[in-house]
Amino acid sequence: MSHKVCHYHQKSKWRKLAVRFLSGLLISAFIILVVVLIVWAVLKPKPPRFVLQDATIFALNVSAAPNIISTNMQITVLSRNPNSKIGIYYDRMDAYAAYRGQQITFFTAIPPVYQGGKDVDVWSPFVSGNAVPVAPYNGISLCQDQANGLVSVTIKLNGRVRWRVGSFVSGGYHLHVSCLASIPLGNSNNINGGASMAIKYELSQSCSVSV
Structure with missing residues (x-):
C-alpha cells in the first residue's frame, strides 16, 4: 500500500513540475511578444x-x-x-x-x-x-x-x-x-x-x- 502511495506522489510531483514549466514558458513568450509589439509601435515602421x-x-x-x-x-x-x-x-x-x-x-x-x-x-x-x-x-x-x-x-x-x-x-x-x-x-x-x-x-x- 505504501508503495502505491509513494508512486502516486511521484507522479503528482512530476505533473506539477510540468505545469510550472509550461506556465513559465507561456508567460515568457507572452512577455517577449508584448516587448516586440511595444518596440514595433514606438519605431512605427514606414514603407520603402x-x-x-x-x-x-x-x-x-x-x-x-x-x-x-x-x-x-x-x-x-x-x-x-x-x-x-x-x-x-x-x-x-x-x-x-x-x-x-x-x-x-x-x-x-x-x-x-x-x-x-x-x-x-x-x-x-x-x-x-x-x-x-x-x-x-x-x-x-x-x-x-x-x-x-x-x-x-x-x-x-x-x-x-x-x-x-x-x-x-x-x-x-x-x-x-x-x-x-x-x-x-x-x-x-x-x-x-x-x-x-x-x-x-x-x-x-x-x-x-x-x-
Missing part, C-alpha cells in the same frame, strides 16, 4: 520609398488598329528605406509595365536583397512584350496617345517583404509599387509611332507604395 529614375527605350511601337503595343525597355528604379532602425527583406520582387491597368510585358524577377536602415538600392531590370493586344476599352486612349505622340505606361513592382527589428523578423507582407512614366513616341506622323533606337529618358518620377 521608390523613384523611377529613367527608362531606356529600345522599342516602343504602337498600332492604333488593331490596338497593339510592343515594348522593350530598361528601367532604373531607386528604393530607399526611410527607417533608421528597421531593415527590410525583399524576398521576391517582379517588375512589369502596364497600360491603363492592363499588363503589356512579361514579369521580370528582381534578385532578393536585404536593405538596412536608411540604405538605398538601385535596380535596372529589362521589361518587354511583343505585339501585345490592348483591350478594346483602351483602344480609344491608345489612338489618342498615338495622335499626341506620347504614351503613358505604368511601371509596376509587386513582391513580398519582411521587416527586421534587431533579431526579430516579421512575417511576410505584400508590396505594391506603381510608377507612372510618360514616354514620347517620336514622330507622331509615323503610323508605327515607335522608337527604333535606344533612347534614354530621365524621369525622376516618385512612385506610390502600398504594403
